Structure formats: C-alpha cells, structure tokens
Amino acid sequence: MATQLTWLGHGSWLIRAGAHRILLDPFLDDSPVAPLKSGEVEADFILVSHGHFDHVADTAKVANRTGAMVISNFEICQWLDNQGVANTHGMNIGGGHDFPFGRVKMTIAHHTSMLPDGSNGGDAAGFLVHFPEGNVYFACDTGLFYDMKLIGAAGITLAALPIGDNFTMGPDDALEAVKLLEPKRVVPVHTKTWPLIDQDAEAWAERVRRETAAEPVLLAPGESLTL
Numbered sequence: 001m002a003t004q005l006t007w008l009g010h011g012s013w014l015i016r017a018g019a020h021r022i023l024l025d026p027f028l029d030d031s032p033v034a035p036l037k038s039g040e041v042e043a044d045f046i047l048v049s050h051g052h053f054d055h056v057a058d059t060a061k062v063a064n065r066t067g068a069m070v071i072s073n074f075e076i077c078q079w080l081d082n083q084g085v086a087n088t089h090g091m092n093i094g095g096g097h098d099f100p101f102g103r104v105k106m107t108i109a110h111h112t113s114m115l116p117d118g119s120n121g122g123d124a125a126g127f128l129v130h131f132p133e134g135n136v137y138f139a140c141d142t143g144l145f146y147d148m149k150l151i152g153a154a155g156i157t158l159a160a161l162p163i164g165d166n167f168t169m170g171p172d173d174a175l176e177a178v179k180l181l182e183p184k185r186v187v188p189v190h191t192k193t194w195p196l197i198d199q200d201a202e203a204w205a206e207r208v209r210r211e212t213a214a215e216p217v218l219l220a221p222g223e224s225l226t227l
Contacts, residue, residue, distance in 0.1 A: 002226045003131045008041075009033035009221035010193045011055055011140060011162070017131055020044050020101040024127070024138060025055040026062055033193055035222035038062050045099065047129075048072035049140035050113035051079075051121025054193075060085050071097075071104060075122030079115055093123055103130040107151055109142035111168070128154060133227035136160070137181065141190065144173035152181035157227060159183035159214075162190030163204055164197030171204045178212050185215045187225070 003017045013024040023043040028034040038058035046068045063070050063085045074090035096105035105128040113121035127138045134157025159181050162168035191199045205216035
C-alpha cells in the first residue's frame with residue numbers, strides 16, 4: 001500500500017505507511033479546524049517537532065491510549081516520560097534513526113519550543129522522513145533558513161511548509177523555501193487555523209507554479225494525498 005498523508009489542519013498530519021500509522025504534531029481537541037479528535041485517531045508512532053501547545057497538545061492522550069512511540073527531542077521526551085508516557089524515543093538536531101516505517105532525521109528549525117507548563121522544550125525541529133516512495137520534509141514551525149538547500153539535496157518528493165506568517169514563514173519566505181528545497185510537490189500548512197495566520201493559499205500556489213518547478217497541492221483539513 002502506497003504511503004498516504006492526511007492533513008488534519010494546522011501542523012498536524014496522519015500518515016499511513018504500510019501497516020504503520022504515524023501522527024505528526026497532534027493538535028486536535030482544541031483545534032478549530034481538525035476533522036478528528038484525540039479519542040478517534042489511531043497511531044503507532046507520534047512525531048513531535050517542538051513544545052508549543054498547538055503541536056504537543058494531544059500527544060500524551062493519544063500515546064497513553066494507543067501505546068504509540070513518541071519521537072521527539074530529548075527534552076520533550078523527558079517531559080512526556082514525567083507525564084506517564086511509557087514509550088518515547090529521544091533524538092536531537094542532525095540525528096537520524098531507522099524506524100519500522102522509514103528513516104527519520106531531525107532538521108533545524110528557527111523557532112522557540114517552551115512547553116505548555118513553562119518547561120524547557122529543547123530546540124524546535126523539522127523532520128526529513130525517508131519513506132519507500134520518497135523523502136518527505138516537514139518543515140514544521142520555522143522561519144526561512146539557507147540550509148534548506150542542503151535538506152533539498154537529499155531529493156524531496158514532498159515538502160510541507162508553513163505559510164501563515166507572524167509565528168512562522170509567511171508566503172514570500174515560503175516561496176523562497178521552495179526555491180531552495182526544489183521539491184517535486186509542496187503543501188502549504190500552518191494557515192487558516194485562526195485569523196492571525198490566515199493566508200490566500202490559492203494565490204501562493206499560483207506563485208509556486210509560476211516561479212518554481214514544484215507542483216503545489218492544496219488540501220482542506222481531512223483531505224489526503226498519496227506519495
């Protein structure tokens with residue numbers, strides 16, 4: 001079965017890779033746009049990019065119910081351990097590890113990472129995930145950085161890039177990120193959750209078509225694409 005990625009709104013994804021279900025940055029119960037709640041989603045692995053509430057919010061609930069392994073930086077894994085999450089795998093920037101669904105490498109991200117209770121959330125990260133069908137880069141919450149060119153050198157089948165501005169890259173910088181990464185396809189995320197980060201994704205996609213060789217893919221929350 002081909003790897004399928006479903007956008008759950010904001011920065012959240014549900015990925016089916018063979019027999020494995022991977023949840024990324026679960027912000028479901030309090031999200032105004034998520035099509036699923038934490039009690040409805042199944043996961044074998046959970047990737048957490050950083051400590052902000054809108055990315056870590058439902059991690060412990062889903063992990064404790066499903067037994068999923070949480071993959072994140074060392075500090076967030078320790079924090080989750082203290083919340084009773086039994087199955088975590090700590091990593092750090094630049095490190096990679098082979099999991100049953102594919103290889104995960106943590107990339108840099110220019111963002112903050114304090115956890116909801118004020119604890120140290122370590123460094124924010126993105127994820128480069130090597131699936132059998134190709135490499136997917138989840139930039140997660142970040143500003144633009146030139147090392148995206150090095151990430152792109154791995155060959156990016158799909159990139160998920162924030163375009164919401166204010167807290168992350170806006171449309172202009174996200175377009176520059178596409179030029180650095182040179183992905184085959186790109187999905188804009190971290191927008192339309194709240195008015196503050198509402199952007200015209202259709203207009204951005206048109207700029208991607210006009211100025212790059214990437215194919216933009218626009219998804220509504222709950223919609224999927226296949227690698």
